[in-house]
Amino acid sequence: MSVVTVPVAPSAVRPSRRRPFGRQPRDWVRVGLWIALLVAVLIWAVPLIFMVFTSLKSEPDIFGTPAFVPPWNPEWGNYVEALDRGNLLTAGGNSLIIALVKVPLGLFLSAAAAFALSRLRFKRQRLLMGVIAMGAMVPIQVAIAPLFQVINGLGLLSTHIGVILPYLAFGLPYQTFILYGFFRQIPEEIDESARMDGAGNWRLFLTIILPLAKPALAALFILDFVATWNEYSIGLALLQSQESWTIPLALQGFQSQFTSSYGPLNAFTIMSMLPVLIVYLMFQRYFVEGAFAGAVKG
Amino acid sequence: MTATAAPARRAHPSPVRKRAARVTRTGFVAALPFLAPALAAYAVFVVGPMVESIRLSFFEWSGFQGAPQEFVGIRNYVRIFTQDPVFWTAFSNTLVWVVLSLFIPLGLGLVMALALNRPLFGRNAFRSIFYIPGVLAPIAIANMWRWMYNPNYGVGQTLADLLNAPWLGEIQWLGDKNLALYSIFAAFVWQIAGTNMVLFLAGLQGVTPEHIEAAKLDGANAWQVFRNVTWPALRPTTVVVLVLTIINSIKVFDLIVGMTGGGPAQQTQVLALWSFQQSFGNHEYGMGNAIATVLLVVTLVIVVPYMVWTARQEKNS
CATH class of the missing domain: 1.10.3720.10 (MetI-like)
Structure with missing residues (x-):
């Protein structure tokens, strides 16, 4: 655990390793490694390439040309068709609303809980943290049927709020756990001097601890946005009407309805991934730090 | 905790007194406003359903509201272990x-x-x-x-x-x-x-x-x-x-x-999916929740030792 205390993006570390002798053989090893990596990356990209190619081919081309012949005459109509038939915009709107409410609210609640667990003192504190952390490791499917009954009892099936509440609850354990670890690294002296200036718990939390936790919060925000956008099984149980579907449900719905419209289906899949890919490309380093935070505290 | 009753309090230099006063305010009561929303959500939507899942594994129920829940003891477990051919496929x-x-x-x-x-x-x-x-x-x-x-x-x-x-x-x-x-x-x-x-x-x-x-x-x-x-x-x-x-x-x-x-x-069933399909697809809530309970036990058997290990590591460091 002591190995990993300060988040550093691996890409930021560029050790200048130079061997004092034997440059020549080492270079050949490196070239070999590089070629092996290139081949591996190309293989890794096959599913993505195949999907993009198919999404741009007309039906006769899909059935008539080999998988890896590029679409020389791109058929953008697949995208139009996917948008038209697939309910994509409604689902995208639902997913966006749910993510934009759930993610900040969930982070705030987790941060407050982590603050109480790490900076205030009361009995059985660590046990409580353990009980909460446990929730991060238990599969959702263990609770999903009774969860359906709870939401049904509240009359919230197929509503935004009805899926936001369980998303909040299932996101809390992991985020609280990570923030707990982060808060504990902030020196106690900061609290003491703030308290001597007369700050109460809320002011300490809102004006001192939260701002100090910005890097962790940013990383968790990004990771949680992606996780919320991609969530499928809770949505499958709780969102019954088509108008309330999120993106993953709409994708699966499209797949089962238009099984053999391969062009539009792949276009739909690509469009469903775009927000997450954009977020990834914009905030790449947070993914590394977020994964890293997870690695520190598990 | 006894700081408030100490007669010698006045003799303390003021910063120390202030800190002592703060400490008395940081009990569970002070922590509650920070914890309550998270704990409430966790209890209602995570822990509650998990406990309910264990309870329902001892009942026979279609899952429809208003339909009767009939207590059957361990019969659901007997059924999944001995009569449900899919369970063992999913388990393995x-x-x-x-x-x-x-x-x-x-x-x-x-x-x-x-x-x-x-x-x-x-x-x-x-x-x-x-x-x-x-x-x-x-x-x-x-x-x-x-x-x-x-x-x-x-x-x-x-x-x-x-x-x-x-x-x-x-x-x-x-x-x-x-x-x-x-x-x-x-x-x-x-x-x-x-x-x-x-x-x-x-x-x-x-x-x-x-x-x-x-x-x-x-x-x-x-x-x-x-x-x-x-x-x-x-x-x-x-x-x-x-x-x-x-x-x-x-x-x-x-x-x-x-x-x-x-x-x-x-042939590609797994426990998580089979539990879901028993509950929602086949309306066998009892069976579905019995499978979910097995899944919970399997998870805990793996997770609890890990958490004990982490806690011990943390104490050592």
């Missing part, structure tokens, strides 16, 4: 999945990390391509791979033409009951190997070039450096990756729903 598939994922995506992630932990042309692009599948929705990945596995127009057919090996084109990747599980598992490897790579890369930052340099000066070859310097430094990371991998394997659901739905002939 879950087990196979966990065991395979301890070797394949974990090993691949480690190899990727070791290869990409040095200055190389295009290193960041390589890392990104390996990692990107990890941010995609599993259900989207399922759709991509389902299309790749298409027996007529998928990648297999193209490879068959390319390599002039017709047998390759005849493989029913998702239709063959002995093969389907492994075909789905390939998509899982593709999905999580990059995430493991990032975790290992993070762990590798603890191995300083100086350590390696020193080992090399002592005459260690590449394997000895890995065995004696890199690997021990990676041990904490490896434990984390192991536990995350196990948890993710037990949870596998979306990929299977999206690629086979458990078929052909229930």
Whole structure:
């Protein structure tokens, strides 16, 4: 655990390793490694390439040309068709609303809980943290049927709020756990001097601890946005009407309805991934730090 | 706690007194406003349903509101263990999945990390391509791979033409009951190997070039450096990756729903999906929740020792 205390993006570390002798053989090893990596990356990209190619081919081309012949005459109509038939915009709107409410609210609640667990003192504190952390490791499917009954009892099936509440609850354990670890690294002296200036718990939390936790919060925000956008099984149980579907449900719905419209289906899949890919490309380093935070505290 | 009653209080210099006063205010009561919303949500939507799931596993119920719940004792468990042929398939598939994922995506992630932990042309692009599948929705990945596995127009057919090996084109990747599980598992490897790579890369930052340099000066070859310097430094990371991998394997659901739905002939069922289908598809809430309870027990058997271990490590450090 002591190995990993300060988040550093691996890409930021560029050790200048130079061997004092034997440059020549080492270079050949490196070239070999590089070629092996290139081949591996190309293989890794096959599913993505195949999907993009198919999404741009007309039906006769899909059935008539080999998988890896590029679409020389791109058929953008697949995208139009996917948008038209697939309910994509409604689902995208639902997913966006749910993510934009759930993610900040969930982070705030987790941060407050982590603050109480790490900076205030009361009995059985660590046990409580353990009980909460446990929730991060238990599969959702263990609770999903009774969860359906709870939401049904509240009359919230197929509503935004009805899926936001369980998303909040299932996101809390992991985020609280990570923030707990982060808060504990902030020196106690900061609290003491703030308290001597007369700050109460809320002011300490809102004006001192939260701002100090910005890097962790940013990383968790990004990771949680992606996780919320991609969530499928809770949505499958709780969102019954088509108008309330999120993106993953709409994708699966499209797949089962238009099984053999391969062009539009792949276009739909690509469009469903775009927000997450954009977020990834914009905030790449947070993914590394977020994964890293997870690695520190598990 | 007794500070308020101490008669000598006035004698204390004021900063100390102030701090003492604050300490009395930081009991559970002071913590409650911070904890309450999170605890309430956790209790109502996570812990409550889990407990309810255990309770319902002793009842027979269709799941419809108003329908009677009939107490049947352990009959649901007897049924899933002795009369439900799918349960054991699902159980062993879950087990196979966990065991395979301890070797394949974990090993691949480690190899990727070791290869990409040095200055190389295009290193960041390589890392990104390996990692990107990890941010995609599993259900989207399922759709991509389902299309790749298409027996007529998928990648297999193209490879068959390319390599002039017709047998390759005849493989029913998702239709063959002995093969389907492994075909789905390939998509899982593709999905999580990059995430493991990032975790290992993070762990590798603890191995300083100086350590390696020193080992090399002592005459260690590449394997000895890995065995004696890199690997021990990676041990904490490896434990984390192991536990995350196990948890993710037990949870596998979306990929299977999206690629086979458990078929052909229930040969790709796993516990998480079979529980869901018993409850929602077959309206066997008792059976579904009994399977969910088995899943819970399996998870706890793995998770609790890990948490005890972490707590002990934390105490030692």
